[in-house]
Amino acid sequence: MEAARTSRSAGSRIPNILSVAGSDPSGGAGIQADIKSISANGGYALAVVTALTAQNTLGVTGVHTPPVEFLRRQLDAVSDDVALDAVKIGMLGSADVARCVAQWLDDVLPAVVVLDPVMVATSGARLLDDDAVRAVVDLAARASLVTPNIAELAVLVGAEPAASWPEALHQGEVLAALLGTRVLVKGGHLPGERCPDALIPGPQGPGEPEQTVVVDGRRVDTENAHGTGCSLSSAIATRYAVTSDWLEAVREAKFWLEGALESSCSLDVGRGSGPVHHFHSMPESRHHQLFTDLAWRDTAAVRRDILGLPFVAGLTDGSLRPADFSYYLQQDALYLREYSGVLARTAALAPADDERLFWLRAATSCLETEAELHRTWLTREAGTRFGEGSADPVTRAYCDHLTATAARGSYAELVAAVLPCFWLYAMVGDYVQEQVRDEGVERGPDGVHPYAQWIATYADPGFAEATAQAKRVADRAHRCASPTERDAMLRAFHWSSVYERDFFDAARSSRMQAGSLQAADLREGAVLP
Numbered sequence: 057m058e059a060a061r062t063s064r065s066a067g068s069r070i071p072n073i074l075s076v077a078g079s080d081p082s083g084g085a086g087i088q089a090d091i092k093s094i095s096a097n098g099g100y101a102l103a104v105v106t107a108l109t110a111q112n113t114l115g116v117t118g119v120h121t122p123p124v125e126f127l128r129r130q131l132d133a134v135s136d137d138v139a140l141d142a143v144k145i146g147m148l149g150s151a152d153v154a155r156c157v158a159q160w161l162d163d164v165l166p167a168v169v170v171l172d173p174v175m176v177a178t179s180g181a182r183l184l185d186d187d188a189v190r191a192v193v194d195l196a197a198r199a200s201l202v203t204p205n206i207a208e209l210a211v212l213v214g215a216e217p218a219a220s221w222p223e224a225l226h227q228g229e230v231l232a233a234l235l236g237t238r239v240l241v242k243g244g245h246l247p248g249e250r251c252p253d254a255l256i257p258g259p260q261g262p263g264e265p266e267q268t269v270v271v272d273g274r275r276v277d278t279e280n281a282h283g284t285g286c287s288l289s290s291a292i293a294t295r296y297a298v299t300s301d302w303l304e305a306v307r308e309a310k311f312w313l314e315g316a317l318e319s320s321c322s323l324d325v326g327r328g329s330g331p332v333h334h335f336h337s338m339p340e341s342r343h344h345q346l347f348t349d350l351a352w353r354d355t356a357a358v359r360r361d362i363l364g365l366p367f368v369a370g371l372t373d374g375s376l377r378p379a380d381f382s383y384y385l386q387q388d389a390l391y392l393r394e395y396s397g398v399l400a401r402t403a404a405l406a407p408a409d410d411e412r413l414f415w416l417r418a419a420t421s422c423l424e425t426e427a428e429l430h431r432t433w434l435t436r437e438a439g440t441r442f443g444e445g446s447a448d449p450v451t452r453a454y455c456d457h458l459t460a461t462a463a464r465g466s467y468a469e470l471v472a473a474v475l476p477c478f479w480l481y482a483m484v485g486d487y488v489q490e491q492v493r494d495e496g497v498e499r500g501p502d503g504v505h506p507y508a509q510w511i512a513t514y515a516d517p518g519f520a521e522a523t524a525q526a527k528r529v530a531d532r533a534h535r536c537a538s539p540t541e542r543d544a545m546l547r548a549f550h551w552s553s554v555y556e557r558d559f560f561d562a563a564r565s566s567r568m569q570a571g572s573l574q575a576a577d578l579r580e581g582a583v584l585p
């Protein structure tokens with residue numbers, strides 16, 4: 057039964073998928089699994105409850121079935137208002153319930169119906185009365201796809217459970233012919249290293265595979281298979297509503313379920329057969345993201361500012377005034393002295409030897425390698441010595457921020473505060489080097505780029521490796537940090553990034569300030585100091 061009522065508008069809208077199923081309060085099967093599966097597969101989940109079970113991962117201790125009149129009310133409430141792209145049916149429980157749902161299907165004629173003929177829970181509890189099988193078969197004839205497991209397949213065709221895959225396929229073909237609809241035979245309960253399913257076509261229609269297609273799959277070694285049938289059928293209904301292709305829907309749903317089974321180990325729910333992790337491939341919540349991803353995203357605007365600074369353009373095409381570069385280097389030399397002290401403090405707080413060594417090396421190299429560049433340039437070009445002069449307001453503020461964090465913050469916060477000095481320099485170094493290479497920009501009078509040595513220092517693979525290591529340490533610290541500490545890390549990273557930006561621009565702003573001061577004072581006829 058295809059067609060009749062279709063939803064308001066096809067296309068890119070998120071499809072509405074209704075689950076009509078029993079409730080599993082432990083969340084692994086039934087309507088709870090369906091809602092997660094539909095959501096994880098890109099649908100909007102609606103849910104009508106056929107029965108309430110009292111169950112957990114160990115078993116079912118009770119079933120309560122509300123009056124069928126109320127079931128019909130729930131069904132009508134949904135279908136009177138919402139255009140349904142697909143309906144997935146799970147636990148029916150009794151013949152009355154099955155008949156009620158069948159009647160509603162006849163009245164509403166949903167475009168797509170996937171029936172998972174739930175009969176027995178993994179734990180062994182019966183979820184369908186003995187006398188209800190006939191009513192389920194009647195209902196199944198109205199479905200677009202039926203997805204029985206090995207035991208359910210046997211009951212539906214009135215045979216013993218298949219002991220082999222070929223036998224299961226044969227029973228699937230018998231059922232498809234009996235019902236006149238598609239059947240998905242599931243290999244989950246058969247032994248073997250593989251876990252194949254097979255889509256057996258119903259009556260031929262356009263786009264319908266003519267023959268049975270086996271969709272092979274790996275068997276995941278896990279005890280957590282509670283609710284796989286519910287999750288699979290909901291996923292297929294959703295993916296079909298998106299793709300309009302049964303085979304594609306089965307392939308996508310099975311691939312997704314394999315991941316959910318694999319990731320079930322990241323959950324810790326109950327002592328029995330646990331649930332699968334429905335949201336294994338969804339972007340993790342902000343709480344579970346890497347610090348470096350969060351921090352990088354949060355400071356995108358600051359980085360845009362940095363790459364747009366005249367200082368960076370001047371470094372790239374060599375047009376940066378040597379006086380501005382000397383100013384910058386002089387401030388940087390003052391900064392590096394304090395920064396190396398802060399790195400040494402970071403080392404002192406480090407929880408493990410490898411991290412301690414890393415920060416100590418960074419503190420040393422900061423004074424040795426980087427300072428060398430400053431020494432050479434400053435002596436040659438500016439006639440001053442490394443660390444001479446006084447800190448301007450930006451340098452002062454940046455150093456105060458770092459030393460305050462070193463004095464009062466946790467290790468994680470301090471790591472976040474020192475990280476931008478690695479990361480943003482590596483970024484600028486790479487950016488400038490790439491531009492110089494790609495655009496063949498101006499060289500100095502001797503054919504050499506005037507700032508080649510600076511560029512080489514920060515675009516150096518060794519510096520890139522140190523930056524990568526600092527990022528790994530920050531992510532590790534973030535994983536162990538409390539929520540308050542995590543917020544503090546983001547704030548510390550943000551402020552250091554802002555200071556980095558202002559630092560690159562400090563020579564120009566101090567010149568502009570002096571210039572505007574001069575202009576204003578001249579206008580007023582004042583005498584400059």
Ligand SMILES: Nc1ncnc2c1ncn2[C@@H]1O[C@H](COP(=O)(O)OP(=O)(O)OP(=O)(O)O)[C@@H](O)[C@H]1O
Pocket residue numbers: 085177178204205206242243244245251252253273274275276277278281282283284285286287288310313314317
């Ligand atoms: N260990 C496993 N590894 C990989 N796939 C599995 C595994 N167990 C089941 N599956 C898959 O899960 C889906 C459900 O299969 P299964 O035969 O277990 O249905 P079911 O018995 O109706 O499920 P449920 O356990 O929810 O009752 C099928 O696609 C099957 O291939």
Ligand SMILES: Cc1ncc(COP(=O)(O)O)c(N)n1
Pocket residue numbers: 077078079080085086087109146147174176177178179183281282283284285286
């Ligand atoms: C409400 C409800 N519906 C379906 C199942 C079958 O799932 P499983 O076979 O994994 O126990 C269940 N246990 N509970």
